[in-house]
Amino acid sequence: MKPSAFKYVRVASVEETLSALSEYRGEAKILAGGQSLVPMMNFRLAQPAALIDINPLKELDYVRVEDGWLHVGARTRQRTLEQSTQVKENCPLLAEAVRWIGHPQTRNRGTVGGSLVHGDSTAELALVATLLDARIVIQRKGKSRAVGPADFFEDLMTTHIDEDEVLTQVSFPLAPPRSGWGFRELCIRHGDFAIVAAAVQLTVGEDGRFSDARVAVSGGGPKPLRIHQAEQALVGQEGNGKVFEEAAACVPDTVRPLADQKGSEAYRREMARVFVRRALDDAGSRAGVRQ
Numbered sequence: 001m002k003p004s005a006f007k008y009v010r011v012a013s014v015e016e017t018l019s020a021l022s023e024y025r026g027e028a029k030i031l032a033g034g035q036s037l038v039p040m041m042n043f044r045l046a047q048p049a050a051l052i053d054i055n056p057l058k059e060l061d062y063v064r065v066e067d068g069w070l071h072v073g074a075r076t077r078q079r080t081l082e083q084s085t086q087v088k089e090n091c092p093l094l095a096e097a098v099r100w101i102g103h104p105q106t107r108n109r110g111t112v113g114g115s116l117v118h119g120d121s122t123a124e125l126a127l128v129a130t131l132l133d134a135r136i137v138i139q140r141k142g143k144s145r146a147v148g149p150a151d152f153f154e155d156l157m158t159t160h161i162d163e164d165e166v167l168t169q170v171s172f173p174l175a176p177p178r179s180g181w182g183f184r185e186l187c188i189r190h191g192d193f194a195i196v197a198a199a200v201q202l203t204v205g206e207d208g209r210f211s212d213a214r215v216a217v218s219g220g221g222p223k224p225l226r227i228h229q230a231e232q233a234l235v236g237q238e239g240n241g242k243v244f245e246e247a248a249a250c251v252p253d254t255v256r257p258l259a260d261q262k263g264s265e266a267y268r269r270e271m272a273r274v275f276v277r278r279a280l281d282d283a284g285s286r287a288g289v290r291q
Helices: 014-024 037-042 078-083 085-090 092-098 104-109 112-118 124-132 228-234 241-248 265-286
Strands: 007-010 028-031 050-053 063-066 069-073 135-140 143-147 153-155 166-173 179-186 196-204 210-218
Touching: 014 028, 014 050, 014 135, 014 166, 028 037, 063 085, 069 085, 069 112, 078 092, 078 104, 078 112, 085 092, 092 124, 092 179, 092 196, 112 124, 112 166, 124 166, 124 196, 124 210, 179 265, 196 265, 210 228, 210 265, 228 241, 241 265
Parallel strands: 007 050, 028 050
Antiparallel strands: 063 069, 069 166, 135 143, 135 166, 179 196, 196 210
C-alpha cells in the first residue's frame, strides 16, 4: 500500500508549527519520527491532507535536569534517552524502559513526544509517565498548559491534545534517595508490542519501611493504570516476600484487559499479577530491601 496524496510542510519553529496546524484545521499530522504514523498512512488508516515535519526543530531536542525534574524535549529521539548519562543517573527506570521500545532502528528515529501522542496503551513511555506522574507540556498559539498522564491518556489510542496544539516537553520527577525500581515486560519476541508490562518504584524511609510506593501496569486496559490498591498495601510496610505477594494480589481485580490473539482476559490478568510481583522484587532489591 501507498499513502494517499498529502502536502509536505517543513517548519523551522514551534510558532510555524502552530500556524500550520491552524491553517489545516485538523487535517494535518505532525511528522517527527514517523515510526507509527507512516505505517498507518501506508495502510491508509491515516489520511492527513498535510504532513508537518518538525525534524528541524532543535529547540525540542534536549535532555536536562532542573529543579528536581528531568525535562525531555518532544523531538528527542528514544535512542538519546537510552544512551543519556543524565537519564541513567536521575531516572534509571526510564532508561531501562526505553530499551524495550521496538528495536535500535526504530529507537534511532522514534521520538518521545510521538510515542506519547500516539496513545498506544502498551507503550513503554506511556507506562513510565503514568507511574511517575510526569508533566506533559502542550502548546497552542498564545499559551501552554501542563497535564498529567491521568488526563492526557483518555482511552485506547486517544490522547487529550487538540488539533491546534503540539506536545513540546515531558518532565519526569527525579528518582528519590533510597529508592529502587523495577520494569518487567511480557512479549512474544523482544521488540514486539507488549502483552503486559509492569513498572514499580519503591522508596524506603528512615525507619526501613516503604514511605512511597508506585505500581503501574500496561496491557491491563485501554490506557496504562496505576494500581493504587497495591500501593496502599505497600506503604508503611517492611519489604518482604509476603508483603509483595499481597500487593501483587491486588492487580487482577484492578486491571481491565482486552482479549486478543495474544491472550485471553484471564491470561492477561494473571500475567499482570506475575510481572508486578517480579518488578516488586527488582525494586525492593535496588532499594536495599533484604528479603
